[in-house]
Amino acid sequence: MYNQSDLKKLVNKAILNLSYNEEAEKLNDPVKYILSIGGKRLRPVLALMACNLFSDQIDEAVIPATGLEVFHNFTLVHDDIMDHAPVRRNLPTVHSKWNLNQAVLSGDVMAFIANECFLQTPARCLLKVFREFNKAAIEVCVGQQLDIDFEKATIVLQAEYLRMIELKTAALLAASAKIGAIIGGADDKDSEILYEFGRNLGLAFQIQDDLLDIYGDIKVFGKIMGGDIISNKKTFLLVKALEIASIEQAKQLHDQFALKEFDPETKVKTVIEIYNQLDIKNISETLANDYINSSFSLLGKVSAKNERKTELVNIANSLIGREN
Protein backbone atom coordinates (compact mmCIF):
# COMPACT_ATOMS: atom_id res chain seq x y z
CA MET A 1 0.00 0.00 0.00
CA TYR A 2 1.26 3.43 -0.93
CA ASN A 3 0.59 6.36 1.36
CA GLN A 4 -0.13 9.95 0.36
CA SER A 5 3.48 11.01 0.72
CA ASP A 6 4.81 8.12 -1.44
CA LEU A 7 2.31 8.92 -4.15
CA LYS A 8 3.01 12.63 -4.12
CA LYS A 9 6.70 11.82 -4.64
CA LEU A 10 5.86 9.49 -7.53
CA VAL A 11 3.77 12.21 -9.15
CA ASN A 12 6.40 14.90 -8.61
CA LYS A 13 8.99 12.64 -10.20
CA ALA A 14 6.71 12.00 -13.17
CA ILE A 15 6.13 15.74 -13.52
CA LEU A 16 9.89 16.32 -13.65
CA ASN A 17 10.16 13.61 -16.29
CA LEU A 18 7.49 15.06 -18.57
CA SER A 19 8.82 15.44 -22.07
CA TYR A 20 8.54 18.77 -23.84
CA ASN A 21 8.92 19.97 -27.38
CA GLU A 22 11.91 22.21 -26.59
CA GLU A 23 12.06 24.15 -29.84
CA ALA A 24 10.58 27.30 -28.29
CA GLU A 25 11.88 27.40 -24.73
CA LYS A 26 9.73 30.35 -23.73
CA LEU A 27 6.63 28.23 -24.27
CA ASN A 28 7.61 25.70 -21.61
CA ASP A 29 9.04 27.98 -18.92
CA PRO A 30 5.61 28.93 -17.52
CA VAL A 31 4.51 25.28 -17.74
CA LYS A 32 7.49 24.11 -15.69
CA TYR A 33 6.97 27.03 -13.32
CA ILE A 34 3.32 26.38 -12.53
CA LEU A 35 3.96 22.64 -12.24
CA SER A 36 6.88 23.25 -9.87
CA ILE A 37 5.20 25.51 -7.35
CA GLY A 38 3.62 22.58 -5.65
CA GLY A 39 0.21 22.01 -4.32
CA LYS A 40 -1.01 18.74 -2.91
CA ARG A 41 -1.17 16.88 -6.25
CA LEU A 42 -4.60 15.90 -4.99
CA ARG A 43 -6.00 14.67 -8.30
CA PRO A 44 -3.18 12.32 -9.29
CA VAL A 45 -2.75 11.13 -5.69
CA LEU A 46 -6.46 10.33 -5.57
CA ALA A 47 -6.23 8.49 -8.88
CA LEU A 48 -3.27 6.44 -7.69
CA MET A 49 -4.96 5.62 -4.38
CA ALA A 50 -8.06 4.49 -6.25
CA CYS A 51 -5.86 2.35 -8.49
CA ASN A 52 -4.07 0.94 -5.47
CA LEU A 53 -7.42 -0.15 -4.02
CA PHE A 54 -7.64 -2.80 -6.72
CA SER A 55 -4.05 -3.43 -7.74
CA ASP A 56 -0.56 -3.50 -6.26
CA GLN A 57 0.77 -2.45 -9.65
CA ILE A 58 0.17 1.26 -9.92
CA ASP A 59 2.99 2.07 -12.38
CA GLU A 60 0.65 2.06 -15.36
CA ALA A 61 -1.50 4.72 -13.70
CA VAL A 62 1.28 7.21 -12.95
CA ILE A 63 1.44 8.96 -16.34
CA PRO A 64 -2.34 9.30 -16.82
CA ALA A 65 -2.55 10.51 -13.20
CA THR A 66 0.09 13.10 -14.05
CA GLY A 67 -2.09 14.16 -16.98
CA LEU A 68 -4.81 15.03 -14.45
CA GLU A 69 -2.37 17.32 -12.64
CA VAL A 70 -1.19 18.96 -15.87
CA PHE A 71 -4.79 19.56 -16.91
CA HIS A 72 -5.63 20.97 -13.49
CA ASN A 73 -2.71 23.39 -13.69
CA PHE A 74 -3.80 24.39 -17.20
CA THR A 75 -7.13 25.47 -15.72
CA LEU A 76 -5.33 27.36 -12.94
CA VAL A 77 -3.26 29.34 -15.45
CA HIS A 78 -6.33 30.33 -17.47
CA ASP A 79 -8.60 30.87 -14.45
CA ASP A 80 -6.00 33.22 -12.97
CA ILE A 81 -6.17 35.27 -16.18
CA MET A 82 -9.96 35.44 -15.94
CA ASP A 83 -9.87 36.32 -12.23
CA HIS A 84 -7.08 38.89 -12.65
CA ALA A 85 -5.35 37.02 -9.82
CA PRO A 86 -1.85 38.32 -9.13
CA VAL A 87 -0.79 35.58 -6.72
CA ARG A 88 -1.14 31.81 -6.40
CA ARG A 89 0.51 29.75 -3.67
CA ASN A 90 2.35 32.89 -2.50
CA LEU A 91 4.00 33.32 -5.90
CA PRO A 92 3.11 35.41 -8.94
CA THR A 93 0.61 33.86 -11.33
CA VAL A 94 1.80 33.07 -14.86
CA HIS A 95 0.18 36.10 -16.48
CA SER A 96 1.70 38.37 -13.79
CA LYS A 97 5.18 36.87 -14.03
CA TRP A 98 5.12 36.78 -17.84
CA ASN A 99 2.16 38.37 -19.60
CA LEU A 100 -1.35 37.64 -20.80
CA ASN A 101 -0.40 36.20 -24.18
CA GLN A 102 2.17 33.91 -22.62
CA ALA A 103 -0.37 32.67 -20.09
CA VAL A 104 -2.92 31.94 -22.82
CA LEU A 105 -0.43 30.08 -25.00
CA SER A 106 1.52 28.19 -22.33
CA GLY A 107 -1.82 27.26 -20.80
CA ASP A 108 -2.97 25.94 -24.16
CA VAL A 109 0.03 23.71 -24.64
CA MET A 110 -0.62 22.16 -21.22
CA ALA A 111 -3.95 20.84 -22.48
CA PHE A 112 -2.04 18.88 -25.12
CA ILE A 113 0.68 17.77 -22.71
CA ALA A 114 -2.16 16.38 -20.62
CA ASN A 115 -3.47 14.58 -23.73
CA GLU A 116 0.02 13.18 -24.27
CA CYS A 117 -0.16 11.66 -20.78
CA PHE A 118 -3.58 10.10 -21.37
CA LEU A 119 -2.37 8.64 -24.65
CA GLN A 120 0.03 6.60 -22.50
CA THR A 121 -2.82 4.88 -20.68
CA PRO A 122 -2.63 1.06 -21.06
CA ALA A 123 -4.34 0.11 -24.35
CA ARG A 124 -6.86 -2.16 -22.60
CA CYS A 125 -8.58 0.87 -21.01
CA LEU A 126 -7.28 3.89 -22.93
CA LEU A 127 -10.55 4.83 -24.58
CA LYS A 128 -12.55 4.50 -21.36
CA VAL A 129 -10.05 6.56 -19.38
CA PHE A 130 -9.63 9.25 -22.02
CA ARG A 131 -13.41 9.62 -22.42
CA GLU A 132 -13.77 9.98 -18.67
CA PHE A 133 -11.06 12.61 -18.55
CA ASN A 134 -12.42 14.52 -21.50
CA LYS A 135 -15.96 14.58 -20.16
CA ALA A 136 -14.61 16.05 -16.93
CA ALA A 137 -12.46 18.56 -18.82
CA ILE A 138 -15.55 19.89 -20.61
CA GLU A 139 -17.47 19.98 -17.32
CA VAL A 140 -14.68 22.02 -15.72
CA CYS A 141 -15.07 24.58 -18.52
CA VAL A 142 -18.86 24.60 -18.04
CA GLY A 143 -18.34 25.10 -14.29
CA GLN A 144 -15.96 27.98 -14.90
CA GLN A 145 -18.56 29.54 -17.21
CA LEU A 146 -21.24 29.28 -14.53
CA ASP A 147 -18.79 30.78 -12.02
CA ILE A 148 -18.27 33.75 -14.37
CA ASP A 149 -22.03 34.04 -14.97
CA PHE A 150 -22.64 34.07 -11.20
CA GLU A 151 -20.36 37.08 -10.78
CA LYS A 152 -22.97 39.23 -12.52
CA ALA A 153 -26.02 37.48 -11.08
CA THR A 154 -27.75 39.22 -8.21
CA ILE A 155 -29.21 36.03 -6.79
CA VAL A 156 -27.54 32.64 -6.85
CA LEU A 157 -29.38 29.77 -5.21
CA GLN A 158 -27.58 27.24 -3.05
CA ALA A 159 -28.46 24.47 -5.51
CA GLU A 160 -27.04 26.51 -8.39
CA TYR A 161 -23.86 27.19 -6.48
CA LEU A 162 -23.41 23.54 -5.58
CA ARG A 163 -23.97 22.50 -9.18
CA MET A 164 -21.34 25.01 -10.27
CA ILE A 165 -18.68 23.65 -7.91
CA GLU A 166 -19.74 20.13 -8.80
CA LEU A 167 -18.74 20.92 -12.37
CA LYS A 168 -15.79 23.22 -11.75
CA THR A 169 -14.12 21.24 -8.95
CA ALA A 170 -15.82 17.95 -8.14
CA ALA A 171 -16.08 16.58 -11.70
CA LEU A 172 -12.31 16.33 -12.06
CA LEU A 173 -11.81 14.78 -8.63
CA ALA A 174 -14.56 12.31 -9.43
CA ALA A 175 -12.98 11.48 -12.77
CA SER A 176 -9.57 11.15 -11.08
CA ALA A 177 -10.81 8.53 -8.66
CA LYS A 178 -12.71 6.69 -11.39
CA ILE A 179 -9.78 6.74 -13.80
CA GLY A 180 -7.48 5.31 -11.14
CA ALA A 181 -10.01 2.60 -10.39
CA ILE A 182 -10.39 1.69 -14.07
CA ILE A 183 -6.64 1.39 -14.57
CA GLY A 184 -6.45 -0.65 -11.37
CA GLY A 185 -8.88 -3.11 -12.92
CA ALA A 186 -12.07 -2.22 -11.05
CA ASP A 187 -15.36 -3.34 -12.57
CA ASP A 188 -17.96 -0.82 -13.76
CA LYS A 189 -19.84 -0.83 -10.48
CA ASP A 190 -16.79 -0.09 -8.35
CA SER A 191 -15.50 2.49 -10.85
CA GLU A 192 -18.83 4.28 -10.62
CA ILE A 193 -18.75 4.23 -6.81
CA LEU A 194 -15.26 5.72 -6.92
CA TYR A 195 -16.62 8.45 -9.19
CA GLU A 196 -19.31 9.27 -6.63
CA PHE A 197 -16.70 9.10 -3.85
CA GLY A 198 -14.55 11.69 -5.66
CA ARG A 199 -17.56 13.86 -6.41
CA ASN A 200 -18.53 14.07 -2.76
CA LEU A 201 -14.92 14.70 -1.81
CA GLY A 202 -14.76 17.49 -4.37
CA LEU A 203 -17.87 19.20 -3.04
CA ALA A 204 -16.52 19.02 0.53
CA PHE A 205 -13.16 20.25 -0.67
CA GLN A 206 -14.57 23.34 -2.41
CA ILE A 207 -16.76 24.33 0.53
CA GLN A 208 -13.71 23.91 2.77
CA ASP A 209 -11.74 26.08 0.33
CA ASP A 210 -14.42 28.78 0.58
CA LEU A 211 -14.20 28.55 4.38
CA LEU A 212 -10.41 28.79 4.39
CA ASP A 213 -10.52 32.07 2.50
CA ILE A 214 -11.92 33.60 5.66
CA TYR A 215 -11.11 31.25 8.49
CA GLY A 216 -7.75 29.90 7.26
CA ASP A 217 -4.27 31.08 8.05
CA ILE A 218 -2.54 33.19 5.36
CA LYS A 219 0.91 31.74 6.13
CA VAL A 220 -0.17 28.19 5.37
CA PHE A 221 -2.94 28.94 2.91
CA GLY A 222 -1.03 31.36 0.71
CA LYS A 223 -3.90 33.72 -0.05
CA ILE A 224 -5.01 37.03 1.44
CA MET A 225 -7.65 36.35 4.07
CA GLY A 226 -11.06 37.43 2.90
CA GLY A 227 -9.82 37.75 -0.69
CA ASP A 228 -13.14 36.35 -1.89
CA ILE A 229 -15.00 39.05 0.05
CA ILE A 230 -12.76 41.81 -1.27
CA SER A 231 -13.26 40.63 -4.85
CA ASN A 232 -17.03 40.10 -4.44
CA LYS A 233 -16.69 36.43 -5.28
CA LYS A 234 -19.79 34.31 -4.90
CA THR A 235 -18.86 31.60 -2.42
CA PHE A 236 -20.91 29.02 -0.60
CA LEU A 237 -20.69 31.26 2.47
CA LEU A 238 -22.15 34.27 0.69
CA VAL A 239 -24.80 32.31 -1.20
CA LYS A 240 -25.93 30.64 2.02
CA ALA A 241 -25.81 33.89 3.98
CA LEU A 242 -28.00 35.69 1.44
CA GLU A 243 -30.42 32.78 1.50
CA ILE A 244 -31.00 32.87 5.26
CA ALA A 245 -30.33 36.55 6.00
CA SER A 246 -33.00 38.89 7.35
CA ILE A 247 -33.98 41.72 5.03
CA GLU A 248 -31.72 44.02 7.03
CA GLN A 249 -28.74 41.65 6.93
CA ALA A 250 -29.21 41.02 3.21
CA LYS A 251 -29.26 44.76 2.61
CA GLN A 252 -26.02 45.17 4.60
CA LEU A 253 -24.38 42.42 2.54
CA HIS A 254 -25.56 43.87 -0.76
CA ASP A 255 -24.36 47.32 0.35
CA GLN A 256 -20.89 45.95 1.11
CA PHE A 257 -20.68 44.19 -2.21
CA ALA A 258 -21.89 47.31 -4.05
CA LEU A 259 -19.15 49.56 -2.64
CA LYS A 260 -16.94 51.02 -5.36
CA GLU A 261 -14.35 52.37 -2.93
CA PHE A 262 -13.73 50.76 0.41
CA ASP A 263 -11.18 49.86 3.06
CA PRO A 264 -10.63 46.12 2.48
CA GLU A 265 -10.19 45.33 6.17
CA THR A 266 -13.45 47.05 7.13
CA LYS A 267 -15.35 45.34 4.33
CA VAL A 268 -14.02 41.90 5.31
CA LYS A 269 -14.76 42.56 8.98
CA THR A 270 -18.33 43.75 8.28
CA VAL A 271 -19.15 40.77 6.08
CA ILE A 272 -17.65 38.25 8.52
CA GLU A 273 -19.71 39.82 11.30
CA ILE A 274 -22.89 39.07 9.37
CA TYR A 275 -21.65 35.56 8.57
CA ASN A 276 -21.07 35.04 12.29
CA GLN A 277 -24.55 36.29 13.15
CA LEU A 278 -25.92 33.74 10.69
CA ASP A 279 -23.71 30.88 11.91
CA ILE A 280 -22.36 30.47 8.38
CA LYS A 281 -19.11 28.85 9.46
CA ASN A 282 -20.94 26.10 11.28
CA ILE A 283 -23.48 25.57 8.49
CA SER A 284 -20.72 25.32 5.89
CA GLU A 285 -18.61 22.96 7.97
CA THR A 286 -21.62 20.76 8.56
CA LEU A 287 -22.36 20.52 4.85
CA ALA A 288 -18.71 19.76 4.05
CA ASN A 289 -18.79 17.06 6.72
CA ASP A 290 -21.98 15.62 5.27
CA TYR A 291 -20.26 15.25 1.91
CA ILE A 292 -17.24 13.62 3.52
CA ASN A 293 -19.51 11.22 5.38
CA SER A 294 -21.25 10.34 2.13
CA SER A 295 -17.87 9.68 0.58
CA PHE A 296 -17.05 7.31 3.46
CA SER A 297 -20.27 5.42 3.11
CA LEU A 298 -19.65 5.08 -0.65
CA LEU A 299 -16.15 3.81 0.04
CA GLY A 300 -17.68 1.18 2.30
CA LYS A 301 -19.51 -0.26 -0.70
CA VAL A 302 -16.38 -0.73 -2.77
CA SER A 303 -15.44 -4.39 -3.13
CA ALA A 304 -11.90 -4.12 -1.79
CA LYS A 305 -10.54 -5.07 1.62
CA ASN A 306 -11.05 -2.43 4.30
CA GLU A 307 -7.34 -2.10 5.05
CA ARG A 308 -6.80 -1.01 1.45
CA LYS A 309 -9.19 1.90 1.97
CA THR A 310 -7.25 3.56 4.81
CA GLU A 311 -5.33 6.01 2.66
CA LEU A 312 -8.48 7.25 0.93
CA VAL A 313 -10.10 7.75 4.33
CA ASN A 314 -7.02 9.65 5.50
CA ILE A 315 -6.97 11.96 2.52
CA ALA A 316 -10.69 12.64 2.84
CA ASN A 317 -10.26 13.52 6.51
CA SER A 318 -7.30 15.74 5.79
CA LEU A 319 -9.35 17.70 3.28
CA ILE A 320 -11.77 18.64 6.01
CA GLY A 321 -9.34 19.17 8.86
CA ARG A 322 -6.59 20.54 6.69
CA GLU A 323 -5.04 23.95 7.14
CA ASN A 324 -3.42 24.12 3.71
Add this chain to the structure above:
Amino acid sequence: MYNQSDLKKLVNKAILNLSYNEEAEKLNDPVKYILSIGGKRLRPVLALMACNLFSDQIDEAVIPATGLEVFHNFTLVHDDIMDHAPVRRNLPTVHSKWNLNQAVLSGDVMAFIANECFLQTPARCLLKVFREFNKAAIEVCVGQQLDIDFEKATIVLQAEYLRMIELKTAALLAASAKIGAIIGGADDKDSEILYEFGRNLGLAFQIQDDLLDIYGDIKVFGKIMGGDIISNKKTFLLVKALEIASIEQAKQLHDQFALKEFDPETKVKTVIEIYNQLDIKNISETLANDYINSSFSLLGKVSAKNERKTELVNIANSLIGREN
Protein backbone atom coordinates in the same frame (compact mmCIF):
# COMPACT_ATOMS: atom_id res chain seq x y z
CA MET B 1 -14.71 10.04 -55.52
CA TYR B 2 -15.77 13.03 -53.52
CA ASN B 3 -14.88 16.51 -54.68
CA GLN B 4 -13.97 19.53 -52.57
CA SER B 5 -17.50 20.87 -52.51
CA ASP B 6 -19.02 17.50 -51.45
CA LEU B 7 -16.52 17.18 -48.64
CA LYS B 8 -16.98 20.72 -47.41
CA LYS B 9 -20.71 20.02 -47.19
CA LEU B 10 -20.06 16.81 -45.24
CA VAL B 11 -17.83 18.70 -42.81
CA ASN B 12 -20.27 21.57 -42.39
CA LYS B 13 -23.01 19.07 -41.62
CA ALA B 14 -20.81 17.34 -39.05
CA ILE B 15 -20.01 20.71 -37.47
CA LEU B 16 -23.72 21.44 -37.13
CA ASN B 17 -24.19 18.01 -35.54
CA LEU B 18 -21.46 18.46 -32.92
CA SER B 19 -22.82 17.74 -29.49
CA TYR B 20 -22.35 20.24 -26.71
CA ASN B 21 -22.69 20.22 -22.96
CA GLU B 22 -25.51 22.78 -22.93
CA GLU B 23 -25.58 23.52 -19.22
CA ALA B 24 -23.88 26.90 -19.65
CA GLU B 25 -25.12 28.27 -22.95
CA LYS B 26 -22.80 31.24 -22.94
CA LEU B 27 -19.83 28.88 -23.17
CA ASN B 28 -20.95 27.46 -26.51
CA ASP B 29 -22.22 30.59 -28.25
CA PRO B 30 -18.71 31.74 -29.28
CA VAL B 31 -17.85 28.17 -30.31
CA LYS B 32 -20.87 27.95 -32.59
CA TYR B 33 -20.16 31.46 -33.86
CA ILE B 34 -16.54 30.88 -34.87
CA LEU B 35 -17.40 27.50 -36.38
CA SER B 36 -20.25 29.04 -38.38
CA ILE B 37 -18.41 31.90 -40.01
CA GLY B 38 -17.00 29.65 -42.62
CA GLY B 39 -13.62 29.30 -44.11
CA LYS B 40 -12.60 26.65 -46.55
CA ARG B 41 -12.58 23.76 -44.03
CA LEU B 42 -9.20 23.05 -45.58
CA ARG B 43 -7.91 20.69 -42.89
CA PRO B 44 -10.88 18.32 -42.72
CA VAL B 45 -11.34 18.43 -46.48
CA LEU B 46 -7.68 17.50 -46.91
CA ALA B 47 -8.06 14.67 -44.42
CA LEU B 48 -11.13 13.34 -46.19
CA MET B 49 -9.46 13.57 -49.61
CA ALA B 50 -6.46 11.68 -48.25
CA CYS B 51 -8.81 9.06 -46.84
CA ASN B 52 -10.65 8.85 -50.13
CA LEU B 53 -7.35 8.09 -51.90
CA PHE B 54 -7.33 4.69 -50.23
CA SER B 55 -10.96 3.98 -49.47
CA ASP B 56 -14.43 4.62 -50.84
CA GLN B 57 -15.74 4.54 -47.28
CA ILE B 58 -14.91 7.92 -45.79
CA ASP B 59 -17.70 8.03 -43.17
CA GLU B 60 -15.40 6.88 -40.39
CA ALA B 61 -13.09 9.81 -41.07
CA VAL B 62 -15.69 12.57 -40.94
CA ILE B 63 -15.77 13.09 -37.16
CA PRO B 64 -11.98 13.02 -36.61
CA ALA B 65 -11.66 15.36 -39.62
CA THR B 66 -14.16 17.66 -37.94
CA GLY B 67 -11.93 17.55 -34.84
CA LEU B 68 -9.15 19.05 -36.95
CA GLU B 69 -11.42 21.96 -37.86
CA VAL B 70 -12.53 22.49 -34.26
CA PHE B 71 -8.91 22.48 -33.11
CA HIS B 72 -7.95 24.91 -35.88
CA ASN B 73 -10.71 27.29 -34.85
CA PHE B 74 -9.61 26.99 -31.21
CA THR B 75 -6.20 28.30 -32.28
CA LEU B 76 -7.85 31.12 -34.24
CA VAL B 77 -9.82 32.27 -31.20
CA HIS B 78 -6.73 32.34 -28.99
CA ASP B 79 -4.38 33.72 -31.68
CA ASP B 80 -6.81 36.59 -32.26
CA ILE B 81 -6.54 37.43 -28.55
CA MET B 82 -2.76 37.42 -28.75
CA ASP B 83 -2.74 39.50 -31.94
CA HIS B 84 -5.40 41.95 -30.67
CA ALA B 85 -7.17 41.23 -33.94
CA PRO B 86 -10.60 42.91 -34.12
CA VAL B 87 -11.80 41.20 -37.29
CA ARG B 88 -11.67 37.75 -38.87
CA ARG B 89 -13.41 36.83 -42.10
CA ASN B 90 -15.04 40.30 -42.14
CA LEU B 91 -16.69 39.66 -38.78
CA PRO B 92 -15.72 40.56 -35.20
CA THR B 93 -13.33 38.14 -33.51
CA VAL B 94 -14.62 36.29 -30.45
CA HIS B 95 -12.82 38.49 -27.91
CA SER B 96 -14.16 41.62 -29.66
CA LYS B 97 -17.73 40.35 -29.92
CA TRP B 98 -17.73 38.99 -26.36
CA ASN B 99 -14.69 39.71 -24.19
CA LEU B 100 -11.25 38.40 -23.35
CA ASN B 101 -12.34 35.96 -20.64
CA GLN B 102 -15.03 34.50 -22.85
CA ALA B 103 -12.54 34.03 -25.68
CA VAL B 104 -10.07 32.26 -23.38
CA LEU B 105 -12.70 29.94 -21.93
CA SER B 106 -14.73 29.19 -25.05
CA GLY B 107 -11.43 28.61 -26.83
CA ASP B 108 -10.41 26.17 -24.13
CA VAL B 109 -13.55 24.10 -24.40
CA MET B 110 -12.96 23.74 -28.14
CA ALA B 111 -9.73 21.87 -27.43
CA PHE B 112 -11.79 19.27 -25.58
CA ILE B 113 -14.55 19.22 -28.19
CA ALA B 114 -11.76 18.42 -30.68
CA ASN B 115 -10.61 15.60 -28.37
CA GLU B 116 -14.18 14.32 -28.29
CA CYS B 117 -14.06 14.05 -32.08
CA PHE B 118 -10.75 12.19 -32.08
CA LEU B 119 -12.08 9.78 -29.48
CA GLN B 120 -14.58 8.74 -32.16
CA THR B 121 -11.82 7.54 -34.48
CA PRO B 122 -12.25 3.84 -35.37
CA ALA B 123 -10.63 1.75 -32.63
CA ARG B 124 -8.24 0.04 -35.06
CA CYS B 125 -6.31 3.31 -35.57
CA LEU B 126 -7.45 5.59 -32.73
CA LEU B 127 -4.15 5.72 -30.90
CA LYS B 128 -2.13 6.35 -34.06
CA VAL B 129 -4.50 9.11 -35.21
CA PHE B 130 -4.77 10.79 -31.82
CA ARG B 131 -0.98 10.77 -31.36
CA GLU B 132 -0.55 12.34 -34.77
CA PHE B 133 -3.11 15.02 -33.98
CA ASN B 134 -1.67 15.75 -30.57
CA LYS B 135 1.90 16.04 -31.84
CA ALA B 136 0.67 18.58 -34.40
CA ALA B 137 -1.33 20.44 -31.73
CA ILE B 138 1.81 20.90 -29.65
CA GLU B 139 3.76 21.97 -32.73
CA VAL B 140 1.13 24.58 -33.53
CA CYS B 141 1.64 26.03 -30.03
CA VAL B 142 5.42 25.99 -30.52
CA GLY B 143 4.99 27.73 -33.87
CA GLN B 144 2.78 30.38 -32.32
CA GLN B 145 5.44 30.93 -29.63
CA LEU B 146 8.13 31.41 -32.29
CA ASP B 147 5.81 33.82 -34.11
CA ILE B 148 5.45 35.85 -30.91
CA ASP B 149 9.21 35.69 -30.29
CA PHE B 150 9.86 36.94 -33.82
CA GLU B 151 7.77 40.05 -33.19
CA LYS B 152 10.50 41.34 -30.88
CA ALA B 153 13.45 39.98 -32.85
CA THR B 154 15.32 42.50 -34.98
CA ILE B 155 16.59 39.87 -37.42
CA VAL B 156 14.69 36.76 -38.47
CA LEU B 157 16.39 34.51 -41.00
CA GLN B 158 14.43 32.96 -43.87
CA ALA B 159 15.14 29.48 -42.49
CA GLU B 160 13.81 30.51 -39.07
CA TYR B 161 10.69 31.98 -40.61
CA LEU B 162 10.04 28.90 -42.69
CA ARG B 163 10.49 26.66 -39.65
CA MET B 164 8.01 28.81 -37.73
CA ILE B 165 5.30 28.50 -40.39
CA GLU B 166 6.15 24.83 -40.74
CA LEU B 167 5.13 24.44 -37.10
CA LYS B 168 2.34 26.99 -36.89
CA THR B 169 0.58 26.17 -40.16
CA ALA B 170 2.09 23.25 -42.05
CA ALA B 171 2.23 20.74 -39.15
CA LEU B 172 -1.56 20.61 -38.85
CA LEU B 173 -2.12 20.35 -42.61
CA ALA B 174 0.48 17.57 -42.72
CA ALA B 175 -1.19 15.78 -39.82
CA SER B 176 -4.59 16.25 -41.48
CA ALA B 177 -3.49 14.52 -44.66
CA LYS B 178 -1.74 11.75 -42.72
CA ILE B 179 -4.69 11.16 -40.40
CA GLY B 180 -7.04 10.86 -43.36
CA ALA B 181 -4.67 8.41 -45.01
CA ILE B 182 -4.39 6.29 -41.85
CA ILE B 183 -8.16 6.08 -41.44
CA GLY B 184 -8.43 5.23 -45.13
CA GLY B 185 -6.18 2.26 -44.52
CA ALA B 186 -2.92 3.52 -46.04
CA ASP B 187 0.28 1.75 -45.00
CA ASP B 188 3.02 3.57 -43.07
CA LYS B 189 4.95 4.55 -46.18
CA ASP B 190 1.95 6.14 -47.90
CA SER B 191 0.80 7.81 -44.68
CA GLU B 192 4.25 9.37 -44.32
CA ILE B 193 4.19 10.60 -47.93
CA LEU B 194 0.80 12.17 -47.28
CA TYR B 195 2.30 13.91 -44.25
CA GLU B 196 5.04 15.37 -46.42
CA PHE B 197 2.47 16.29 -49.05
CA GLY B 198 0.47 18.23 -46.45
CA ARG B 199 3.60 19.85 -45.06
CA ASN B 200 4.62 21.22 -48.44
CA LEU B 201 1.07 22.34 -49.09
CA GLY B 202 1.05 24.13 -45.73
CA LEU B 203 4.27 26.00 -46.45
CA ALA B 204 2.96 27.10 -49.83
CA PHE B 205 -0.35 28.07 -48.26
CA GLN B 206 1.24 30.30 -45.61
CA ILE B 207 3.51 32.08 -48.09
CA GLN B 208 0.48 32.63 -50.28
CA ASP B 209 -1.37 33.97 -47.23
CA ASP B 210 1.45 36.44 -46.61
CA LEU B 211 1.26 37.51 -50.26
CA LEU B 212 -2.51 37.95 -50.14
CA ASP B 213 -2.22 40.41 -47.26
CA ILE B 214 -0.70 42.81 -49.77
CA TYR B 215 -1.63 41.61 -53.21
CA GLY B 216 -5.04 40.11 -52.43
CA ASP B 217 -8.46 41.68 -52.72
CA ILE B 218 -10.10 42.87 -49.50
CA LYS B 219 -13.60 41.98 -50.72
CA VAL B 220 -12.78 38.33 -51.16
CA PHE B 221 -9.98 38.04 -48.63
CA GLY B 222 -11.76 39.69 -45.71
CA LYS B 223 -8.77 41.49 -44.25
CA ILE B 224 -7.46 45.04 -44.52
CA MET B 225 -4.85 45.14 -47.27
CA GLY B 226 -1.37 45.55 -45.83
CA GLY B 227 -2.61 44.72 -42.34
CA ASP B 228 0.60 42.80 -41.72
CA ILE B 229 2.65 45.88 -42.66
CA ILE B 230 0.56 48.16 -40.47
CA SER B 231 0.96 45.82 -37.49
CA ASN B 232 4.70 45.23 -38.10
CA LYS B 233 4.13 41.52 -38.55
CA LYS B 234 7.10 39.47 -39.67
CA THR B 235 6.00 37.82 -42.89
CA PHE B 236 7.92 35.87 -45.50
CA LEU B 237 7.87 39.01 -47.64
CA LEU B 238 9.49 41.17 -44.97
CA VAL B 239 12.00 38.52 -43.88
CA LYS B 240 13.06 37.95 -47.49
CA ALA B 241 13.15 41.69 -48.23
CA LEU B 242 15.42 42.40 -45.26
CA GLU B 243 17.66 39.53 -46.34
CA ILE B 244 18.30 40.86 -49.85
CA ALA B 245 17.84 44.60 -49.30
CA SER B 246 20.66 47.10 -49.83
CA ILE B 247 21.81 48.94 -46.71
CA GLU B 248 19.72 51.91 -47.81
CA GLN B 249 16.57 49.82 -48.46
CA ALA B 250 16.98 47.95 -45.18
CA LYS B 251 17.24 51.26 -43.34
CA GLN B 252 14.05 52.50 -45.05
CA LEU B 253 12.22 49.33 -44.01
CA HIS B 254 13.47 49.50 -40.42
CA ASP B 255 12.48 53.18 -40.31
CA GLN B 256 8.95 52.37 -41.43
CA PHE B 257 8.59 49.59 -38.88
CA ALA B 258 9.98 51.85 -36.13
CA LEU B 259 7.38 54.59 -36.66
CA LYS B 260 5.22 55.20 -33.60
CA GLU B 261 2.76 57.42 -35.42
CA PHE B 262 2.06 57.07 -39.09
CA ASP B 263 -0.50 57.28 -41.84
CA PRO B 264 -1.31 53.60 -42.54
CA GLU B 265 -1.75 54.12 -46.27
CA THR B 266 1.63 55.87 -46.63
CA LYS B 267 3.40 53.19 -44.61
CA VAL B 268 1.87 50.37 -46.67
CA LYS B 269 2.70 52.20 -49.92
CA THR B 270 6.31 52.85 -48.90
CA VAL B 271 6.93 49.27 -47.84
CA ILE B 272 5.31 47.81 -50.96
CA GLU B 273 7.48 50.10 -53.08
CA ILE B 274 10.61 48.56 -51.56
CA TYR B 275 9.14 45.05 -51.94
CA ASN B 276 8.57 45.86 -55.61
CA GLN B 277 12.14 47.11 -56.06
CA LEU B 278 13.33 43.79 -54.62
CA ASP B 279 10.95 41.65 -56.70
CA ILE B 280 9.56 40.15 -53.49
CA LYS B 281 6.21 39.19 -55.02
CA ASN B 282 7.90 37.10 -57.68
CA ILE B 283 10.39 35.53 -55.26
CA SER B 284 7.59 34.58 -52.85
CA GLU B 285 5.35 33.20 -55.57
CA THR B 286 8.23 31.14 -56.91
CA LEU B 287 8.91 29.62 -53.50
CA ALA B 288 5.22 28.86 -52.95
CA ASN B 289 5.16 27.22 -56.38
CA ASP B 290 8.24 25.17 -55.52
CA TYR B 291 6.48 23.79 -52.47
CA ILE B 292 3.37 22.99 -54.49
CA ASN B 293 5.50 21.22 -57.09
CA SER B 294 7.16 19.20 -54.33
CA SER B 295 3.73 18.25 -53.03
CA PHE B 296 2.78 17.05 -56.55
CA SER B 297 5.88 14.95 -56.88
CA LEU B 298 5.21 13.41 -53.46
CA LEU B 299 1.64 12.66 -54.50
CA GLY B 300 3.04 10.85 -57.54
CA LYS B 301 4.75 8.37 -55.21
CA VAL B 302 1.56 7.41 -53.38
CA SER B 303 0.40 3.91 -54.26
CA ALA B 304 -3.10 4.85 -55.38
CA LYS B 305 -4.48 5.17 -58.90
CA ASN B 306 -3.78 8.52 -60.53
CA GLU B 307 -7.46 9.29 -61.09
CA ARG B 308 -7.96 9.16 -57.31
CA LYS B 309 -5.39 11.93 -56.88
CA THR B 310 -7.22 14.55 -58.97
CA GLU B 311 -9.00 16.24 -56.09
CA LEU B 312 -5.80 16.65 -54.09
CA VAL B 313 -4.11 18.16 -57.14
CA ASN B 314 -7.05 20.53 -57.59
CA ILE B 315 -7.00 21.71 -54.01
CA ALA B 316 -3.23 22.23 -54.11
CA ASN B 317 -3.58 24.30 -57.26
CA SER B 318 -6.42 26.33 -55.82
CA LEU B 319 -4.24 27.21 -52.82
CA ILE B 320 -1.75 28.84 -55.12
CA GLY B 321 -4.11 30.41 -57.63
CA ARG B 322 -6.78 31.19 -55.07
CA GLU B 323 -8.09 34.64 -54.33
CA ASN B 324 -9.75 33.72 -51.04
